Amino acid sequence: MxxxxxxxxxxxxxxxxxxxxxxxxxxxxxxxxxxxxxxxxxxxxxxxxxxxxxxxxAQKNFSEEVRSLPIEEVIGEIIDISLDEQAISLLEIKPDHVFKRNNIARGHHLFAQANSLAVALMNDELALTAKANIKFVRQVLLGERVIAKAKVTGIDHDKGRTIVEVQSFVNQEIVFKGEFSMYRSRKNG
Amino acid sequence: MxxxxxxxxxxxxxxxxxxxxxxxxxxxxxxxxxxxxxxxxxxxxxxxxxxxxxxxxAQKNFSEEVRSLPIEEVIGEIIDISLDEQAISLLEIKPDHVFKRNNIARGHHLFAQANSLAVALMNDELALTAKANIKFVRQVLLGERVIAKAKVTGIDHDKGRTIVEVQSFVNQEIVFKGEFSMYRSRKNG
Missing domain, CATH: 1.10.10.10 (Winged helix-like DNA-binding domain superfamily/Winged helix DNA-binding domain)
Structure with a gap:
């Protein structure tokens, strides 16, 4: 039009x-x-x-906000974050992220972006991933920019587990989704 | 004794x-x-x-056996492989695999070892991960050697999906397990 x-x-x-x-x-x-x-x-x-x-x-510096890991250990660039609520990161798919044969991004890089964002989201000094249930919805190619959006969807106070849902997009089209069950050292207030 | x-x-x-x-x-x-x-x-x-x-x-050269990716793209060292049946790999946890703060191996490296072994196991030129359901059973530390064992547990001929179960061990103690649903270009014979 x-x-x-x-x-x-x-x-x-x-x-x-x-x-x-x-x-x-x-x-x-x-x-x-x-x-x-x-x-x-x-x-x-x-x-x-x-x-x-x-x-x-990205100029906004989130390094003081993130508690669970040094910000340089987050895979991708954090664009926005509110601890224990939601976070967004951006990962540009570079040559070392793809299978050489077909330029398709390797699954563990999409996983790493989502998983490290889930860790960063925890308002705790110690956060580890206990379980994850993930789906690679469509292939991501060299040069594409992956926006991962993470949000806390549930907290199990007894077990000290936090559920984080992550959806990753390329051009607003979903490419990856995952549900992460996060262990944390302190029960969330 | x-x-x-x-x-x-x-x-x-x-x-x-x-x-x-x-x-x-x-x-x-x-x-x-x-x-x-x-x-x-x-x-x-x-x-x-x-x-x-x-x-x-490791001296046995598996590079001619593996079809779905060049063997150097496998994360860890392949110790044994029978295509579409089972495979074993070894990953030694080095400083760049761990959180600096606590020397605990980052989840995505254990995932990458297991996932790339599942890809390597496919007797096909093109294999991609569609879904995964994973559990981090216990923390893995700097210097530990992770043995991942993958086996094909089911094949869905209609959808062209292959189910691969991976269990990873340190000193025969289970540290990670995952079920991977693999997409492949050809239906398995």
Missing amino acids: KLHKKDRQKILKETIKENPFITDEELAEKFSVSIQTIRLDRLELSIPELRERIKNV | KLHKKDRQKILKETIKENPFITDEELAEKFSVSIQTIRLDRLELSIPELRERIKNV
Whole structure:
């Protein structure tokens, strides 16, 4: 659907606000215009390019918030986190994440992103994974950016276990989901 | 239980045959003798040290057997494999596998060992993980050697899915188990 420039720019602005990780290519396809048009739109609207948008979001330093592990041990980049509630991270699939033969991301990297986000989410000095139930919904390819969204969905005070659900997306399409049962040293208040 | 030398050496030989990955320290403890005694026993029995025993087992080259991925993409060292039946691998937990804070192995490395062994087990050019249900039974520490044993327990010919069960052990104590549902490009014959 082709829109008039004014309408397109309005929706463009909302789209980027909702999903700051969308690329110019994806926007061009969405609006059936050229990438050049999207770039001009962004310039006119003073919306920085994707790389800058990611940097802006990631500039917030979460290292003081995360308690269960040093932030550099989180696989992927934390974009947002509220301990014991929800967290978001971004992992760009690089050559060392994929099977050489077919450029498909290896499962344990998607698992590592989700699992380390679940650990980071725990408001505790010690958090370990007890169980996980995971599903690889679709293949992820070299160069794709995986957004993992984790949220605490339940707490078992007696056992000291916290249930964390993680869903990972590429371009808002789900690629991985997992339910993690986390052990923690202190019962959650 | 202290044994006479002759009896000890007989049981020692059998023990190492059953579990070639046992260390001299573990043997010394088992027989309530010094490590030096175990070393002398091994010398007299012409049993090479652990490092050599692992090399001997690993010297068999499985790279022509494994079809689903280049053997260097398997996490850990393949010790034995019969495609579509069973496989064994060994992963030594090194400093980059553990949380810095407590030297506990990070879950995704145990997962990667088990998952890549399940992939290697597939007698197919293309094999991907669809689902997994995993349990971390006990913590694994820096320096421990994890033996993963994978076996095919079921094949769904219609869906083209193969079920692989993996159990991982440290000193014959179970530390991890997982059930992997593997997608493969060809239905298994």
